[in-house]
Amino acid sequence: MGCDGGTIPKRDELVRTKKKAEQKDxxxxxxxxxxxxxxxxxxxxxxxxxxxxxxxxxxxxxxxxxxxxxxxxxxxxxxxxxxxxxxxxxxxxxxxEGGARKGDSYQxxxxxxxxxxxxxxxxxxxxxxxxxxxxxxxxxxxxxxxxxxxxxxxxxxxxxxxxxxxxxxxxxxxxxxxxxxxxxxxxxxLEKKAKKSEKLKIKDEPDDRVDEPVAGPSTVGLPAKIDADAKVKIENEKKPTIGAKLLNEKKKSDANGLKRTANGALGMRTTDYKKTKGDYSIASDPNASDVLKSLFTSSSGAKTQEKAHWITYNPFYN
Structure with a gap:
């Protein structure tokens, strides 16, 4: 059976053998x-x-x-x-050599x-x-x-x-x-733990710095290391000087002498006339302007008025 015609068979053609596993490249x-x-x-x-x-x-x-x-x-x-x-x-x-690979070339x-x-x-x-x-x-x-x-x-x-x-x-x-x-x-x-422990130590350590003096003559809260001379010096620095007193008095006088306008801003410096007095009149006020005086009937301009004015109380009904 078979093998006629002068053919020479191989072993793997006549005997079944176990196939080898495919090897990876x-x-x-x-x-x-x-x-x-x-x-x-x-x-x-x-x-x-x-x-x-x-x-x-x-x-x-x-x-x-x-x-x-x-x-x-x-x-x-x-x-x-x-x-x-x-x-x-x-x-x-x-x-x-990058680029697209071609099938007809060696890679x-x-x-x-x-x-x-x-x-x-x-x-x-x-x-x-x-x-x-x-x-x-x-x-x-x-x-x-x-x-x-x-x-x-x-x-x-x-x-x-x-x-x-x-x-x-x-x-x-x-x-x-x-x-x-x-x-x-x-x-x-370990480095993170060391950093956290250092931060906690810094927070827990007492503050040895000298407290800043608070306003007023009291020296409460100052450390015991400061001697009597230093306390006297601090108290003297807290006391207002003569120049500071004069400056404060000047500010008070300026504030009393300034007159505020309708919008709240400081206006021109005028004499402090008290309106509660019965003899006060804008017509006799030397600092009042002519435009302001003309709004009132007591002024010389209002006496010659012939037409009604919407601000004054002189409507000229008769």
Whole structure:
């Protein structure tokens, strides 16, 4: 049966064997991991942030996850606020060829839009990359191990090994990132407690400052440290001087001599005529104007009046 005509069968054609599991393309997997957001699985676009575990996110995706907890991914449950992520200061790769991909052209999946500013290694997953939590600058792990800097080569800020976070870490590097993240959170909590205790101490401390003297000759409330001479000096300063007395008297006399108008403003200074006296008359007042005197029938102008006036009581009915 079969195998006639000089054909040579293979073993897999005659014997049923167990199929091998489909293997993932490591290059494609690394490309997706380093160029896509860990929450939305969309391509990374600036500004790019990273958490304490070293995962990469789009900043807008993190903000939306914080505002709406129902849309937050399981991989980002440890992000409670924007303080739990750090915006990355990336170095662009000049050799990166972006743009739309075409089916009839070769696509280099190892080409990355960012690289190491010190060694020029591309950030495509083939080499380990890390960043400083204090400033967010990204470097390759090989460059940091070789140079062992005390200051950041990009922004010149002081750094140490405890602030290094591995990007897309796995296994031992992931556990190291987790322990350093917990150390930073505990340190922040201790700093907050120390600030609160300092504020409480400042409030509870007695005020040793000298109280300002209140108005009046009394010296009650002054501390016992002030001697008798100082008390006498303070009392003398409180007493009004001769110049102050004259100024007050002048103000009183000015206020009595000023006459207020209908709208409440101070008018011209006039003699204080008392209207209660029977011999007082506006016609005999030297400070009254002719216009004011003409409103009254006792004036010389009113005696020659021939027509009625709406202000005066001389309607000329007869």
């Amino acid at each position: 490591k290059i494609a997997e690394l490309n997706f991991l380093w160029q896509h957001c860990a929450i939305t699985q969309s391509p990374l676009r600036e500004p790019i942030v990273a958490c304490g575990l070293g995962k990469l996110y789009n900043k807008d995706a993190v903000i939306m996850g914080i505002l709406d907890k129902s849309t937050a991914a399981e991989s980002a449950k440890h992000i409670k606020s924007m303080k739990d992520v750090k915006e990355l200061n990336l170095t662009k790769n000049p050799a990166y 280099d999946h190892q080409n990355s839009p960012y690289n190491c500013p010190l060694l020029g290694l591309e950030m495509n997953g083939k080499f380990k990359f890390c960043f400083y939590w204090s400033c967010g600058c990204v470097f390759s792990e090989k460059a940091l191990k070789t140079l062992k800097p005390t200051t950041c080569h990009k922004c010149q800020k002081p750094v140490d090994e405890t602030s290094i976070v591995m990007l897309n870490a796995a296994d031992d590097d992931l556990e190291l990132n987790r322990s350093r993240m917990e150390e930073r959170s505990n340190k922040l909590k």
